[in-house]
Amino acid sequence: MELALQSLPALARASLVTVGLAAASMAAGLAIGLVTALIRIANIPVLSHLMRAYVSIIRGTPLLVQIYLVYYGPPQFGWSLEPVPSGILALSLNVGAYLSESFRGAIESVPKGQMEAAYTLGMTYWTAMRRIIVPQSFRTALPTIGNSYIGLLKDTSLVSVITVTELLRQSNVIIARTWQPLTIYLTAAALYWVMSTMFSYVQQRVERRVSRHV
Amino acid sequence: MSEPVVQVTSLRKRFGSHEVLKGVDLTVHQGEVVVIMGPSGSGKSTLLRCMTFLEVPDEGTVTIDGRTVTAGPLTKERMEKVRDIRRHTGFVFQSFNLFPHMTALENVMEGPVTVLRVPKAEARRRAEELLSKVGLTDHMHKHPSRLSGGQQQRVAIARALAMSPSVILFDEPTSALDPELVGEVLQVMRALAREGMTMVIVTHEMAFARDVADRVIMMDDGAIIETGSAEQIFTEPREERTRRFLSRMWRDGAP
Numbered sequence: 138m139e140l141a142l143q144s145l146p147a148l149a150r151a152s153l154v155t156v157g158l159a160a161a162s163m164a165a166g167l168a169i170g171l172v173t174a175l176i177r178i179a180n181i182p183v184l185s186h187l188m189r190a191y192v193s194i195i196r197g198t199p200l201l202v203q204i205y206l207v208y209y210g211p212p213q214f215g216w217s218l219e220p221v222p223s224g225i226l227a228l229s230l231n232v233g234a235y236l237s238e239s240f241r242g243a244i245e246s247v248p249k250g251q252m253e254a255a256y257t258l259g260m261t262y263w264t265a266m267r268r269i270i271v272p273q274s275f276r277t278a279l280p281t282i283g284n285s286y287i288g289l290l291k292d293t294s295l296v297s298v299i300t301v302t303e304l305l306r307q308s309n310v311i312i313a314r315t316w317q318p319l320t321i322y323l324t325a326a327a328l329y330w331v332m333s334t335m336f337s338y339v340q341q342r343v344e345r346r347v348s349r350h351v
Numbered sequence: 352m353s354e355p356v357v358q359v360t361s362l363r364k365r366f367g368s369h370e371v372l373k374g375v376d377l378t379v380h381q382g383e384v385v386v387i388m389g390p391s392g393s394g395k396s397t398l399l400r401c402m403t404f405l406e407v408p409d410e411g412t413v414t415i416d417g418r419t420v421t422a423g424p425l426t427k428e429r430m431e432k433v434r435d436i437r438r439h440t441g442f443v444f445q446s447f448n449l450f451p452h453m454t455a456l457e458n459v460m461e462g463p464v465t466v467l468r469v470p471k472a473e474a475r476r477r478a479e480e481l482l483s484k485v486g487l488t489d490h491m492h493k494h495p496s497r498l499s500g501g502q503q504q505r506v507a508i509a510r511a512l513a514m515s516p517s518v519i520l521f522d523e524p525t526s527a528l529d530p531e532l533v534g535e536v537l538q539v540m541r542a543l544a545r546e547g548m549t550m551v552i553v554t555h556e557m558a559f560a561r562d563v564a565d566r567v568i569m570m571d572d573g574a575i576i577e578t579g580s581a582e583q584i585f586t587e588p589r590e591e592r593t594r595r596f597l598s599r600m601w602r603d604g605a606p
Binding site: 248250251253254255256257258259260261264268269272273276 | 438444446448450452511
């Protein structure tokens with residue numbers, strides 16, 4: 138117990154890194170996901186096929202392999218990225234692919250009459266998307282986005298393998314010094330749980346707020 | 352006579368092997384109220400939707416307020432013209448299709464602000480005016496989900512009016528409403544007709560048609576079968592098919 142308390146400040150600091158990684162990857166992932174979904178729905182030639190391949194590759198391969206590839210792959214061509222940016226890039230690409238599927242579903246679930254109403258006002262396809270369809274689809278996609286974020290929060294532990302000192306790697310560092318894996322891993326697990334639960338709470342509040350007008 | 356506001360010539364539309372419009376001609380003059388009636392599947396909604404290219408007609412031309420678009424695939428150039436027509440044509444849907452993420456006021460402001468680039472303050476003033484005109488001053492800041500069907504349809508009419516259209520097309524505007532809410536929508540439409548708004552209305556409301564229609568058009572099987580005043584069509588229809596349709600309407604409890 139004492140060790141758990143002693144290691145808490147270091148682990149809490151590392152938790153901030155975890156939250157930061159998740160938040161940054163989520164922000165980029167949302168942008169990637171939305172753009173990918175829009176390209177596929179608008180059926181833009183060539184790009185649409187590329188995006189489909191991207192989603193398929195991400196969904197069909199382990200995140201751990203993707204992280205290794207992004208970090209250790211480029212140096213083979215004399216091109217390299219620091220661990221943190223690599224981690225964020227890999228996580229963003231991963232979550233972006235999954236989010237694009239949620240967005241696609243949400244956009245397609247907006248009733249056809251909404252696009253028609255926008256058209257009758259003289260809007261172009263993309264204006265209608267921006268003003269009418271996408272804002273509505275965000276509401277539909279919100280629960281999935283929230284769940285993806287919680288998933289992402291935990292997936293950040295995988296970037297410990299490319300020497301990003303987030304919560305899990307920090308735990309390993311402490312264990313290497315103290316030889317008390319049970320205590321430290323339990324503390325780390327508790328911290329993950331606290332972060333996820335806190336976010337779940339925020340998510341519920343936001344969803345209730347937003348669903349008032351749907 | 353003045354230049355017609357709407358001129359539709361030999362409009363044809365097929366869905367697969369089914370020909371829904373078999374060469375329809377329609378001319379509507381400034382200030383005229385035209386009511387289109389006919390059995391379901393007769394092509395009246397499709398005609399309205401083809402006029403704003405919500406359905407793309409296969410043949411024919413549509414001219415609204417001097418802007419002509421010929422039928423055919425939506426190339427970039429044609430799309431440009433279609434949007435021009437849409438900016439000058441109001442459309443009121445059976446299912447309202449208000450934007451659920453916006454308040455009534457924002458719904459009415461959306462077209463002018465986003466499409467016509469009217470300054471926000473000005474669009475807002477005008478939207479407030481229009482909403483008071485349709486009797487919704489007290490509900491301006493509510494979202495559609497908190498309005499009754501009749502209120503939603505009145506917002507939709509205000510939204511159409513906000514674009515200052517040359518003509519408004521109504522596609523069965525009261526068919527989705529509970530019976531007790533039909534009256535308030537028809538009342539708003541009556542007021543518009545009196546003010547001289549040019550309107551084309553697909554409806555089954557016969558009493559209303561008798562009241563406001565300058566002309567009633569009967570459609571069946573993708574074609575116009577009879578045109579006349581409401582009085583003439585309802586009391587002495589020339590066509591057997593009109594007679595059959597009307598007797599069915601009376602039987603089904605029309606006033």
